[in-house]
Amino acid sequence: MWLHTRFDLAFDITVPTPFVLMLRPRSGGQQWIAREEYRLTPNVPVFEFTDDYGNLCQRLVAPAGAFAIHTAAEIRTADHLDREPGAPFIEIQYLPDGVLIYLLPSRYCEADRFGVMATELVTGLTPGYDQVAAIEAWLRASIQYLPGSSEVPLSAVEVNARQYGVCRDLAHLGIALCRAISIPARMVVGYLADLEPMDLHAWFEAYVGGRWYTFDPTQAELRGGYVAIGYGRDAADVAVYTQFAPPVFPIQQMVEVHLDPRQD
């Protein structure tokens, strides 16, 4: 399917403020960026680099005054997500080198604290995809998805204690549970068509059967329409903007995702 995405962000800056933005989606097998806009007002110099996860990041210093970011894209993405019940667990020694990092605990995914719980959740299941699907199903049933319920990211331990959270928080718990049973898992931030209420979205991927598969505990069932903007170990790595002191807050933030009726 074809999607038109739009993300606008505006700040009222008091002192020149360094930013690292992550707002340029990459083309890949899952999605093709056919048109993209990325405009800054005022037009400040930007340096772009590729981070350790392959994300394109933009560095700039926002000057004092009004500062606005406008991005829009026209993207072809999959109508249906791949699922593969039965896809096997990959023994650690056969994982690609670059995937090993996604087994480690990270800021918001304290995988080292979830060994017992994760093992119980997947008892009796075929190691691999089915275990992750069980974790996803458990999250869907047990942790309430409550958009707007947290301003700052909650860690897996925190969201497990609180039993509710935003998409990002649920993803953290899902990731921590996967890693606790030695399944590599990573966070994805991006867009989802027909998300209610519309906003940026977050979900997770798990590496089983020799590739990454998408999981999303916030949705009743997996459907197409996902657009990835950034990948990382958890929310610390994939903030769409990271800003350095003193703190500034968006005075406007707007996300739109429209379906383009055209057939490829």
Add this chain to the structure above:
Amino acid sequence: MWLHTRFDLAFDITVPTPFVLMLRPRSGGQQWIAREEYRLTPNVPVFEFTDDYGNLCQRLVAPAGAFAIHTAAEIRTADHLDREPGAPFIEIQYLPDGVLIYLLPSRYCEADRFGVMATELVTGLTPGYDQVAAIEAWLRASIQYLPGSSEVPLSAVEVNARQYGVCRDLAHLGIALCRAISIPARMVVGYLADLEPMDLHAWFEAYVGGRWYTFDPTQAELRGGYVAIGYGRDAADVAVYTQFAPPVFPIQQMVEVHLDPRQD
């Protein structure tokens, strides 16, 4: 200044043909991609990766039949190129690790064959920027810039023997001469406003005074309006398309660069 670029390419494919394209310019301190289009007809799956030089490359298999690529962009680029007469030669031991590769000979830049000639060309000059400027001036005066004169890339040895060549060929000789005196040099492929005749363009950069500077022996004088698409050791690394056997040839290729009168 703001530029609108367009590059169209069309093939008539007989058997499914793997391609690696390098047609997505990166944003950086020198240029900002405010809008970009990249369309394929028909719409085939594309996998994008970042190569060792930081270029975004697109992998695909073109199916039999008509295959067309359309790219366009709206780009802010520098009005004037930085020049820095007197910028010093950087001793090898102080070069960044990643720059060392640009001292080695490469397919079309046989730096190992130009030690004597390069040394003569720069006799008496302050090591660094002034040496590269002298090499550029010598190329401008001695090697005829003849657009359309070669179909395949000429190496530095070949273009030095022939005494004429296309932009790419002159860049090869410039790069080989710089490396021969231990100045890192690399090739750039991209667009240049008001190029006559309009086409893709190639030039080179040399690393002196702690950064890369642009040099272009094909132009009477350095002006702004450059847009980089790809960086590499020489033309082997920065082909805008690399295609694997059997050979196919473009049935159409069109480049446009328009100046946008807007003042930033």
Add this chain to the structure above:
Amino acid sequence: MWLHTRFDLAFDITVPTPFVLMLRPRSGGQQWIAREEYRLTPNVPVFEFTDDYGNLCQRLVAPAGAFAIHTAAEIRTADHLDREPGAPFIEIQYLPDGVLIYLLPSRYCEADRFGVMATELVTGLTPGYDQVAAIEAWLRASIQYLPGSSEVPLSAVEVNARQYGVCRDLAHLGIALCRAISIPARMVVGYLADLEPMDLHAWFEAYVGGRWYTFDPTQAELRGGYVAIGYGRDAADVAVYTQFAPPVFPIQQMVEVHLDPRQD
């Protein structure tokens, strides 16, 4: 100075167990590995790779039975660590791309929770080296260094609550405090001559004045004799061994560091 290091580790393995080891120190400007031994008994196949932080990591599967690792090295390292009171804070926009990751919170360094505390600790000081030195001094005075007091890594929040910890724990708090005031900081694991009691050691580095400087809150004063084995965001990244389920524990672990009287 010249040091002879030795690290021995033995396990009694019940089922074949995948390991990732980080036991091969890298040569660098700070240390030169003149001789190195790395022996496994039994001799199993090992695949070595370089992780995102530049560490050499060894992957293997330990077979059931006795499994022993022996490493030893002869290393030249600095007699005195560089200190640079007054070295300035580097504005975010001037940090190298690869350093930015060391500003983010990580598993054991919840930098996002220490803004107020860190700001208070460094009030009135010149931004940069002096702030880090003040954090180090505060740790030395306020958090008890208690070798053997924790089996698993404590996070910065935990060690700050508990007010004591092992070297690794103190480093976590130091790193979190630095990052909270936008100074990049990273963890180092390695050896230290004359450490009491002798063991592996951990300390931290902060990026000020355009380079990394060493800080160690466990020692009364900074002296030479440090050998780095691994660098990372925190203890999650620089475990000398990471082992995948079911858990196995070393039946023997021995560290030796001897001073070689030779004068270079």
Add this chain to the structure above:
Amino acid sequence: MWLHTRFDLAFDITVPTPFVLMLRPRSGGQQWIAREEYRLTPNVPVFEFTDDYGNLCQRLVAPAGAFAIHTAAEIRTADHLDREPGAPFIEIQYLPDGVLIYLLPSRYCEADRFGVMATELVTGLTPGYDQVAAIEAWLRASIQYLPGSSEVPLSAVEVNARQYGVCRDLAHLGIALCRAISIPARMVVGYLADLEPMDLHAWFEAYVGGRWYTFDPTQAELRGGYVAIGYGRDAADVAVYTQFAPPVFPIQQMVEVHLDPRQD
């Protein structure tokens, strides 16, 4: 099998001379470095980095006067090299991203000039391993292996014209022929047990059937005993030392490889 290798190199330096050395073999699935020595006389500061091919490189400035490098290692390497007649050609679109670079022409491997010749050499063979084996057999039969016959590397075009060369030269021609039929190929520099006369050695690897296989046109048949020091596109990338002007020449160079009778 276990090998003891030794490589000594001595220079008489007149002015301080920057060097990049590549003399530290990496451990991998094919070889395990159980003991290693790397000594410089005098002891100058060395900075080590990992290049784009994964090689460990050492940067230093040799001072005026006698300068000596001594390396030695104890290495376990394969008794027999893997061969896999019939291993299939991997279609370009299925090659890993990082392998694509080994399809491009390079300084000493002008793959773009060998399309017709390579196609003729492999006519009628199953694409893949068998084609590379045919190229290796042709080199063995047609290009004379003449140790000591060239001081500087010969390119594939040059060695094909001359019909003889050192190990490095034969490898260049083998690599160019493989790439000309879209089989990725790369150069390896290292040691070979029982080489006559003993010296550093060079051979090539080709990527077929989903992995790299070793080929060596200088030996009557493939046997074990190979130790890789460096990988690259061709000799330009894998010089064991690269030195920057003015030229210095080794006054002593010595290679030893001894078989250790121990059974693993």
